[in-house]
Amino acid sequence: MGMFERDTDIYRDRDALREDYQPEQLVGRDEELDTYQTTLQPVINGEQPNNVFLYGKTGVGKTAATRYLLDHLQSDAAEYDDIDLSVVMLNCDGLTSSYQIATRLVNEFRDDTDQISTTGYPRAAVYDMLWNELDTNGGTILIVLDEVDHIEDDSILYQLPRARANGNLETAKTGIIGISNDFSFREDLSPKVRSSLCEEEIHFPAYDATELQQILQQRADVAFHESVLEEGVIRLCAAYGAKDAGDARQSLDLLMKAGDIARDDSAEHVIDEHVRQGRTSLERGRIREGIGGLTQHGHLVLYAVLTLDQQGKTPVRSRDVRPRYTSMAERAGINPLVTRRMRDHLSELIMLGILDVTERNEGRRGGTYREYSVSMDPELIISAMADTVELVGIHESIEKLLERESTSTLQDYQ
DNA sequence: ATTCCACCGGAACGTGTGGGGG
DNA sequence: CCCCCACACGTTCCGGTGGAAT
Numbered sequence: 001m002g003m004f005e006r007d008t009d010i011y012r013d014r015d016a017l018r019e020d021y022q023p024e025q026l027v028g029r030d031e032e033l034d035t036y037q038t039t040l041q042p043v044i045n046g047e048q049p050n051n052v053f054l055y056g057k058t059g060v061g062k063t064a065a066t067r068y069l070l071d072h073l074q075s076d077a078a079e080y081d082d083i084d085l086s087v088v089m090l091n092c093d094g095l096t097s098s099y100q101i102a103t104r105l106v107n108e109f110r111d112d113t114d115q116i117s118t119t120g121y122p123r124a125a126v127y128d129m130l131w132n133e134l135d136t137n138g139g140t141i142l143i144v145l146d147e148v149d150h151i152e153d154d155s156i157l158y159q160l161p162r163a164r165a166n167g168n169l170e171t172a173k174t175g176i177i178g179i180s181n182d183f184s185f186r187e188d189l190s191p192k193v194r195s196s197l198c199e200e201e202i203h204f205p206a207y208d209a210t211e212l213q214q215i216l217q218q219r220a221d222v223a224f225h226e227s228v229l230e231e232g233v234i235r236l237c238a239a240y241g242a243k244d245a246g247d248a249r250q251s252l253d254l255l256m257k258a259g260d261i262a263r264d265d266s267a268e269h270v271i272d273e274h275v276r277q278g279r280t281s282l283e284r285g286r287i288r289e290g291i292g293g294l295t296q297h298g299h300l301v302l303y304a305v306l307t308l309d310q311q312g313k314t315p316v317r318s319r320d321v322r323p324r325y326t327s328m329a330e331r332a333g334i335n336p337l338v339t340r341r342m343r344d345h346l347s348e349l350i351m352l353g354i355l356d357v358t359e360r361n362e363g364r365r366g367g368t369y370r371e372y373s374v375s376m377d378p379e380l381i382i383s384a385m386a387d388t389v390e391l392v393g394i395h396e397s398i399e400k401l402l403e404r405e406s407t408s409t410l411q412d413y414q
Numbered sequence: 415a416t417t418c419c420a421c422c423g424g425a426a427c428g429t430g431t432g433g434g435g436g
Numbered sequence: 437c438c439c440c441c442a443c444a445c446g447t448t449c450c451g452g453t454g455g456a457a458t
Contacts, residue, residue, distance in 0.1 A: 096443080096444095097442080097443080099441095099442065099443095100442090100443095117432095117433055117434070118433090118442095119432070119433050119434075119441075119442055119443075120432080120433040120434030120435085120440085120441060120442075121433090121434060121435090121440095121441070121442090122434090122440075122441065122442095123441085123442085125434090125435095125441095295444095295445075297445090297446095317420095317421090318421075318422090319420085319421080337445095337446070337447085338446075338447060338448080339421095340422095340423085340446090340447075340448080340449095341445085341446060341447070343421085343422075343423080344423090344445095344446090347422095347423090359422095359454095361419095361420095361453090361454055361455050361456080362419080362420085362455080362456070363418085363419075363454075363455040363456025363457065364417070364418045364419055364455080364456045364457045364458080365418090365419070365456065365457070366419065366420070366455095366456080367418080367419035367420030367421060367453095367454090367455095367456095368419080368420065368421060368422070368453065368454060368455080369419095369420060369421055369422080370421080370422075
């Protein structure tokens with residue numbers, strides 16, 4: 001027997017729980033798929049494709065539906081000699097500008113050996129390269145921009161649909177499929193862009209609890225061997241996704257995590273307890289990821305709120321976070337940021353789900369302000385920070401603070 | 415209805431970093 | 437080598453906001 005043994009596995013096909021798994025049937029999206037299919041029809045007819053705008057919360061099947069239909073579209077298009085269809089899918093997460101999108105698109109069309117840098121060129125030069133690539137490729141080109149709301153300027157969304165009219169493209173017919181979690185993104189678009197990008201709109205509503213359970217069941221049937229899942233596991237995972245507005249992805253991630261934990265335990269069944277452990281583990285990962293991406297100052301601000309929380313001083317308004325933050329910065333030998341900037345860091349921590357905020361208004365006497373509190377187990381955050389953050393002297397301060405917590409002598413920090 | 419508080423958050427501007435092309 | 441470009445992160449300035457107080 002070697003060092004590695006095959007796990008006696010509860011899984012039949014674990015990949016069925018992965019996000020990129022493509023089930024043969026999409027649950028609960030019949031209407032949306034119908035409309036979607038109709039808007040793609042022109043492609044098969046060899047006409048100029050429609051631009052489509054899909055919106056709906058995360059994990060409601062927008063991307064899945066797109067992949068599903070485009071797969072079919074591509075294989076069906078292959079039946080017709082006069083149709084030359086290319087599909088480019090680009091996730092805009094982490095890309096903030098049209099410029100970034102343009103460079104990525106150029107690279108999508110280019111050989112691995114011929115990639116361009118994502119910075120450095122004049123904007124117009126990148127667009128020229130893009131038109132060039134599109135025209136060289138030719139035919140019908142569908143460009144899917146997933147999470148398109150991450151782009152902060154309209155430019156590419158304005159340019160792409162008009163490229164042909166503006167004489168930048170000769171042969172290629174392009175269609176854009178924009179996918180967004182954020183409906184307000186649509187409102188923020190300039191009217192010209194909105195009318196072209198959003199000529200067809202499809203709304204994906206959140207899954208309800210029943211649909212979520214159906215989806216989980218469908219995947220679980222493939223993923224696990226029979227009767228591995230204990231009664232209630234599916235329901236628990238579905239509830240987890242449902243609390244955050246019908247998010248199937250979250251539910252599936254959790255189910256997979258629970259399965260993995262069960263497997264590590266060499267358990268024969270996945271039980272509620274595994275799901276609960278999975279939740280903590282996912283949560284931990286999320287925090288770690290969020291914290292890893294913070295600036296030094298972001299860490300200091302977080303530390304400030306954490307220590308205040310440990311002293312029972314939360315919820316705390318930004319005004320009262322400030323002195324703690326400055327003294328933290330001093331300890332670390334770093335110049336503290338200006339108040340305005342500190343508030344930005346607080347907001348960022350909220351976006352990451354690490355802090356909570358409530359808006360308060362005391363009117364003429366007190367004015368409006370926000371109160372911050374720690375939104376999850378401080379121990380989790382502290383352990384994540386200990387791993388990802390290097391700030392001389394600060395960890396020690398925190399640890400002392402936590403120890404002294406019990407003896408409640410905290411003058412040091414007053 | 416109007417005033418006023420306190421701070422929120424947008425916007426314009428500055429600086430440092432890293433990659434371009436010629 | 438030079439100067440150009442985009443971008444992340446900060447600072448400065450300031451108009452906006454919503455509800456208690458008047």
